[in-house]
Amino acid sequence: MATIKHTSSKNSDLTAPEHYLTFQHNEYTGLPILDENGHPKLREEYLLDTLECGGQSFAMACLLANRKYGKNFSPDDVKTHQYIISFDPRDAADNGLTLEKAQALGLQFCKENFPGHPAIVCSHPDGHNGAGNIHVHIVICSVRVRAIPRQPYMEKPCDWQEGMKHRCTAAMLRHLRVETMELCQEAGLYQIDLLNGTGERITEREYWAQRRGQRRLDYANQKAAASDQPIRQTKFETEKAALRRQIRSVLAKATSLEEFSAQLLQEHGVTVSESRGRFS
Numbered sequence: 001m002a003t004i005k006h007t008s009s010k011n012s013d014l015t016a017p018e019h020y021l022t023f024q025h026n027e028y029t030g031l032p033i034l035d036e037n038g039h040p041k042l043r044e045e046y047l048l049d050t051l052e053c054g055g056q057s058f059a060m061a062c063l064l065a066n067r068k069y070g071k072n073f074s075p076d077d078v079k080t081h082q083y084i085i086s087f088d089p090r091d092a093a094d095n096g097l098t099l100e101k102a103q104a105l106g107l108q109f110c111k112e113n114f115p116g117h118p119a120i121v122c123s124h125p126d127g128h129n130g131a132g133n134i135h136v137h138i139v140i141c142s143v144r145v146r147a148i149p150r151q152p153y154m155e156k157p158c159d160w161q162e163g164m165k166h167r168c169t170a171a172m173l174r175h176l177r178v179e180t181m182e183l184c185q186e187a188g189l190y191q192i193d194l195l196n197g198t199g200e201r202i203t204e205r206e207y208w209a210q211r212r213g214q215r216r217l218d219y220a221n222q223k224a225a226a227s228d229q230p231i232r233q234t235k236f237e238t239e240k241a242a243l244r245r246q247i248r249s250v251l252a253k254a255t256s257l258e259e260f261s262a263q264l265l266q267e268h269g270v271t272v273s274e275s276r277g278r279f280s
Contacts, residue, residue, distance in 0.1 A: 002087045002191055004180045006168050008078045008142075014059035017080055017139040021048060021122040028212055047103040048122040051110055052145065061118035062141040069163035071143045078142050081166055085109065085180060086135040088190035095189050097134055099123050105183055106136035113179055116144040117166060142166050151175075210238050246270060 009017075023040040024033040032040040053061035062079065066072040072079050085106060091097035103123040110121050117140040125134055147162040153175040158164035177195055184191035213236035221231050237245075246268040254260035261272040272279055 002085055002180055002184045002189060004176055005084045005086070006173065006176075007082045007084075008168070009080045009082065010076060010078055012072075012075065012079060014062045014079065015057075017082070018048070018058055018120060021120065021124075021137055021139075022046060028215065043124070045099065045125050046122055047099055048120065049103065049107060051107070051119040051121065052116065053118045058118055058120045058139070058141075061145075062143070065118060065141055065143040065145050068145075069143055071163075071165060078165070080142055081140050081168060083138045083140075083176065084135055085138070085183075086133050087184075089133040091189045092134060095187075097187075097189060099125050099134060101187070102134045102136050105187060106138060109136075109179065109183055110138050110140075113176060114138065114140045114166070116146045116148045116162070117141050118145065140166060206238055206240055210236060210241070213238065243270065 019032075019040075022043060024043055025031065026033060035041050050058050050061075054064075056064065066079075071077065087097055087102060103121065106121045106123060110119050119141070120137070120139040122137045122139075123134065124137070142165045144160075144162060144164055144166065148160050150160045153169075153171040154160050155169060155171060156167075159167060174195065181191050181195075217233065217236045221234065224231055246264065247270075250260055250263045250267065254263055264270045264272060
Protein backbone atom coordinates (compact mmCIF):
# COMPACT_ATOMS: atom_id res chain seq x y z
CA MET A 1 0.00 0.00 0.00
CA ALA A 2 1.93 2.99 -1.27
CA THR A 3 1.43 6.32 0.50
CA ILE A 4 2.51 9.85 -0.35
CA LYS A 5 3.53 12.51 2.17
CA HIS A 6 4.35 16.19 1.68
CA THR A 7 6.67 18.49 3.64
CA SER A 8 8.08 21.93 2.88
CA SER A 9 11.30 23.59 3.96
CA LYS A 10 12.39 27.19 4.55
CA ASN A 11 16.04 26.18 4.87
CA SER A 12 18.19 28.58 2.84
CA ASP A 13 20.96 25.96 2.57
CA LEU A 14 19.98 24.53 -0.80
CA THR A 15 22.62 21.78 -0.54
CA ALA A 16 20.89 20.34 2.54
CA PRO A 17 18.33 18.16 0.69
CA GLU A 18 20.95 16.28 -1.33
CA HIS A 19 23.20 15.99 1.73
CA TYR A 20 20.38 14.41 3.72
CA LEU A 21 19.50 12.01 0.90
CA THR A 22 23.05 10.78 0.34
CA PHE A 23 24.50 10.71 3.88
CA GLN A 24 23.39 8.81 6.97
CA HIS A 25 21.51 10.80 9.63
CA ASN A 26 20.32 10.05 13.14
CA GLU A 27 16.59 9.49 12.83
CA TYR A 28 15.84 11.22 16.16
CA THR A 29 18.17 14.25 16.08
CA GLY A 30 18.47 14.69 12.32
CA LEU A 31 22.24 15.13 12.72
CA PRO A 32 24.69 13.42 10.33
CA ILE A 33 26.34 10.19 11.49
CA LEU A 34 30.13 10.51 11.45
CA ASP A 35 32.81 7.90 10.82
CA GLU A 36 35.91 7.36 12.94
CA ASN A 37 37.58 10.32 11.24
CA GLY A 38 34.70 12.68 11.91
CA HIS A 39 33.42 12.69 8.32
CA PRO A 40 29.77 12.14 7.36
CA LYS A 41 29.03 8.54 6.41
CA LEU A 42 27.48 7.87 3.02
CA ARG A 43 24.28 5.86 2.90
CA GLU A 44 24.97 2.25 2.05
CA GLU A 45 22.55 2.19 -0.87
CA TYR A 46 20.59 4.80 -2.80
CA LEU A 47 19.84 5.96 -6.34
CA LEU A 48 19.72 9.66 -7.18
CA ASP A 49 18.87 11.65 -10.32
CA THR A 50 18.10 15.29 -11.04
CA LEU A 51 15.54 16.76 -13.42
CA GLU A 52 15.23 20.22 -15.01
CA CYS A 53 18.51 21.40 -13.49
CA GLY A 54 20.09 22.45 -16.81
CA GLY A 55 23.30 20.52 -16.23
CA GLN A 56 23.81 22.20 -12.83
CA SER A 57 23.54 20.72 -9.37
CA PHE A 58 20.12 20.93 -7.72
CA ALA A 59 21.35 23.62 -5.32
CA MET A 60 22.77 25.74 -8.13
CA ALA A 61 19.63 25.34 -10.23
CA CYS A 62 17.51 26.54 -7.30
CA LEU A 63 19.85 29.47 -6.65
CA LEU A 64 19.73 30.57 -10.29
CA ALA A 65 15.94 30.28 -10.36
CA ASN A 66 15.61 32.36 -7.19
CA ARG A 67 17.87 35.08 -8.59
CA LYS A 68 16.22 35.13 -12.00
CA TYR A 69 12.69 35.53 -10.65
CA GLY A 70 13.45 37.42 -7.44
CA LYS A 71 12.09 34.70 -5.15
CA ASN A 72 12.99 33.16 -1.80
CA PHE A 73 15.11 35.90 -0.30
CA SER A 74 13.18 36.01 2.99
CA PRO A 75 13.81 33.52 5.83
CA ASP A 76 10.06 32.86 5.87
CA ASP A 77 9.92 31.84 2.20
CA VAL A 78 9.47 28.15 1.38
CA LYS A 79 12.52 27.16 -0.64
CA THR A 80 11.78 23.50 -1.38
CA HIS A 81 8.96 20.98 -1.25
CA GLN A 82 9.43 17.28 -0.62
CA TYR A 83 7.09 14.45 -1.54
CA ILE A 84 7.83 10.92 -0.30
CA ILE A 85 6.25 7.88 -1.95
CA SER A 86 6.52 4.87 0.37
CA PHE A 87 5.77 1.48 -1.12
CA ASP A 88 4.33 -1.53 0.69
CA PRO A 89 7.10 -3.65 2.33
CA ARG A 90 5.58 -6.73 0.65
CA ASP A 91 6.09 -5.30 -2.85
CA ALA A 92 9.75 -6.37 -3.01
CA ALA A 93 9.07 -10.06 -2.38
CA ASP A 94 5.58 -10.39 -3.87
CA ASN A 95 5.67 -8.01 -6.84
CA GLY A 96 9.35 -7.74 -7.77
CA LEU A 97 9.85 -4.13 -6.70
CA THR A 98 13.53 -3.20 -6.79
CA LEU A 99 15.37 0.02 -6.00
CA GLU A 100 15.91 0.54 -9.73
CA LYS A 101 12.21 0.07 -10.51
CA ALA A 102 11.21 2.43 -7.68
CA GLN A 103 13.62 5.06 -9.02
CA ALA A 104 12.13 4.74 -12.51
CA LEU A 105 8.62 5.12 -11.08
CA GLY A 106 9.73 8.16 -9.07
CA LEU A 107 11.24 9.81 -12.13
CA GLN A 108 8.04 9.17 -14.09
CA PHE A 109 5.93 10.58 -11.25
CA CYS A 110 8.09 13.70 -10.97
CA LYS A 111 8.08 14.40 -14.71
CA GLU A 112 4.31 14.09 -14.91
CA ASN A 113 3.37 16.01 -11.76
CA PHE A 114 6.11 18.61 -11.15
CA PRO A 115 7.15 19.80 -14.63
CA GLY A 116 9.09 23.04 -14.74
CA HIS A 117 10.64 22.60 -11.30
CA PRO A 118 14.30 21.67 -10.74
CA ALA A 119 14.10 18.40 -8.82
CA ILE A 120 15.97 15.62 -7.08
CA VAL A 121 14.58 12.09 -7.23
CA CYS A 122 16.23 9.70 -4.76
CA SER A 123 15.26 6.14 -3.81
CA HIS A 124 16.17 4.44 -0.54
CA PRO A 125 15.79 0.71 0.20
CA ASP A 126 14.46 1.00 3.77
CA GLY A 127 12.44 3.36 5.95
CA HIS A 128 13.72 4.89 9.20
CA ASN A 129 11.38 2.62 11.20
CA GLY A 130 12.96 -0.57 9.89
CA ALA A 131 9.82 -1.64 8.03
CA GLY A 132 11.81 -2.58 4.93
CA ASN A 133 9.75 -0.43 2.62
CA ILE A 134 11.40 0.96 -0.49
CA HIS A 135 10.58 4.65 -0.81
CA VAL A 136 11.27 7.57 -3.15
CA HIS A 137 12.06 11.15 -2.15
CA ILE A 138 11.11 13.85 -4.66
CA VAL A 139 12.49 17.27 -3.70
CA ILE A 140 11.54 20.20 -5.92
CA CYS A 141 12.58 23.83 -6.02
CA SER A 142 9.60 25.91 -5.02
CA VAL A 143 10.07 28.14 -8.09
CA ARG A 144 8.84 27.06 -11.53
CA VAL A 145 11.38 27.86 -14.26
CA ARG A 146 9.06 27.44 -17.26
CA ALA A 147 5.36 27.73 -18.00
CA ILE A 148 3.41 24.47 -18.09
CA PRO A 149 0.00 23.46 -19.47
CA ARG A 150 -2.88 24.15 -17.12
CA GLN A 151 -4.36 21.07 -15.45
CA PRO A 152 -7.85 20.61 -13.92
CA TYR A 153 -6.51 20.66 -10.35
CA MET A 154 -4.77 24.01 -10.86
CA GLU A 155 -6.78 26.87 -9.37
CA LYS A 156 -4.85 30.07 -10.13
CA PRO A 157 -2.52 31.33 -12.89
CA CYS A 158 0.40 31.09 -10.46
CA ASP A 159 -0.05 27.31 -10.56
CA TRP A 160 1.15 27.11 -14.17
CA GLN A 161 2.98 30.36 -14.98
CA GLU A 162 6.76 30.68 -15.27
CA GLY A 163 8.54 32.24 -12.29
CA MET A 164 5.73 31.42 -9.88
CA LYS A 165 5.91 29.18 -6.81
CA HIS A 166 4.55 25.69 -6.25
CA ARG A 167 1.42 25.49 -4.07
CA CYS A 168 0.49 22.28 -2.30
CA THR A 169 -3.26 22.84 -2.23
CA ALA A 170 -5.97 20.39 -1.19
CA ALA A 171 -6.80 19.86 -4.88
CA MET A 172 -3.13 19.22 -5.64
CA LEU A 173 -2.81 16.66 -2.85
CA ARG A 174 -5.94 14.87 -3.98
CA HIS A 175 -4.57 14.73 -7.51
CA LEU A 176 -1.24 13.33 -6.26
CA ARG A 177 -3.02 10.64 -4.24
CA VAL A 178 -4.92 9.57 -7.34
CA GLU A 179 -1.67 9.57 -9.32
CA THR A 180 0.01 7.44 -6.65
CA MET A 181 -2.79 4.87 -6.75
CA GLU A 182 -2.71 4.74 -10.55
CA LEU A 183 1.09 4.45 -10.54
CA CYS A 184 0.93 1.40 -8.28
CA GLN A 185 -1.93 -0.14 -10.20
CA GLU A 186 -0.08 0.14 -13.50
CA ALA A 187 3.11 -1.27 -11.93
CA GLY A 188 1.27 -4.19 -10.33
CA LEU A 189 2.01 -3.08 -6.75
CA TYR A 190 -0.09 -3.19 -3.60
CA GLN A 191 -2.30 -0.17 -3.04
CA ILE A 192 -5.05 1.17 -0.76
CA ASP A 193 -7.64 3.88 -1.27
CA LEU A 194 -5.79 7.08 -0.38
CA LEU A 195 -8.87 9.23 -0.97
CA ASN A 196 -11.10 7.58 1.62
CA GLY A 197 -8.55 6.27 4.06
CA THR A 198 -9.49 4.89 7.41
CA GLY A 199 -7.50 4.82 10.59
CA GLU A 200 -6.02 7.48 12.80
CA ARG A 201 -3.96 10.29 11.28
CA ILE A 202 -1.39 12.16 13.32
CA THR A 203 0.99 15.00 12.52
CA GLU A 204 4.67 14.38 11.84
CA ARG A 205 5.52 16.24 15.07
CA GLU A 206 3.35 13.91 17.14
CA TYR A 207 4.75 10.87 15.32
CA TRP A 208 8.31 11.80 16.30
CA ALA A 209 7.24 12.70 19.85
CA GLN A 210 5.79 9.20 20.16
CA ARG A 211 8.96 7.62 18.73
CA ARG A 212 11.23 9.55 21.11
CA GLY A 213 8.98 8.83 24.07
CA GLN A 214 8.89 5.12 23.27
CA ARG A 215 12.67 5.07 22.99
CA ARG A 216 13.05 6.69 26.43
CA LEU A 217 10.50 4.31 27.92
CA ASP A 218 12.25 1.25 26.45
CA TYR A 219 15.56 2.46 27.89
CA ALA A 220 14.02 3.02 31.33
CA ASN A 221 12.41 -0.44 31.24
CA GLN A 222 15.74 -2.05 30.37
CA LYS A 223 17.33 -0.42 33.41
CA ALA A 224 14.40 -1.48 35.58
CA ALA A 225 14.60 -5.08 34.39
CA ALA A 226 18.33 -5.17 35.01
CA SER A 227 17.76 -4.14 38.64
CA ASP A 228 14.75 -6.48 39.12
CA GLN A 229 12.29 -3.60 39.43
CA PRO A 230 8.70 -3.99 38.21
CA ILE A 231 7.81 -2.65 34.75
CA ARG A 232 4.52 -0.75 34.86
CA GLN A 233 4.26 0.55 31.29
CA THR A 234 5.56 -0.78 27.97
CA LYS A 235 3.85 1.48 25.43
CA PHE A 236 4.38 5.24 25.40
CA GLU A 237 1.38 7.45 24.75
CA THR A 238 1.50 11.13 23.83
CA GLU A 239 -0.88 13.58 25.51
CA LYS A 240 -2.87 13.89 22.28
CA ALA A 241 -3.15 10.12 21.92
CA ALA A 242 -4.35 9.82 25.50
CA LEU A 243 -6.92 12.57 24.92
CA ARG A 244 -8.22 10.85 21.77
CA ARG A 245 -8.58 7.59 23.69
CA GLN A 246 -10.47 9.31 26.51
CA ILE A 247 -12.80 11.11 24.09
CA ARG A 248 -13.59 7.87 22.24
CA SER A 249 -14.37 6.03 25.47
CA VAL A 250 -16.87 8.70 26.55
CA LEU A 251 -18.37 9.11 23.08
CA ALA A 252 -19.26 5.42 23.03
CA LYS A 253 -21.70 5.83 25.94
CA ALA A 254 -22.75 9.51 26.01
CA THR A 255 -26.12 10.36 24.47
CA SER A 256 -25.92 14.16 24.46
CA LEU A 257 -23.36 16.94 24.44
CA GLU A 258 -24.14 17.79 28.06
CA GLU A 259 -23.65 14.17 29.11
CA PHE A 260 -20.44 13.92 27.09
CA SER A 261 -18.99 17.06 28.73
CA ALA A 262 -19.97 15.94 32.22
CA GLN A 263 -18.57 12.41 31.86
CA LEU A 264 -15.32 13.60 30.27
CA LEU A 265 -14.78 15.97 33.20
CA GLN A 266 -15.78 13.42 35.84
CA GLU A 267 -13.83 10.46 34.47
CA HIS A 268 -10.76 12.14 33.00
CA GLY A 269 -10.66 15.70 34.34
CA VAL A 270 -11.00 17.15 30.83
CA THR A 271 -13.20 20.19 30.28
CA VAL A 272 -15.00 20.94 27.02
CA SER A 273 -15.37 24.54 25.84
CA GLU A 274 -17.22 25.84 22.78
CA SER A 275 -16.51 28.98 20.75
CA ARG A 276 -18.16 29.89 17.45
CA GLY A 277 -19.28 26.33 16.88
CA ARG A 278 -15.84 24.82 17.55
CA PHE A 279 -14.97 22.67 20.55
CA SER A 280 -11.71 22.54 22.44
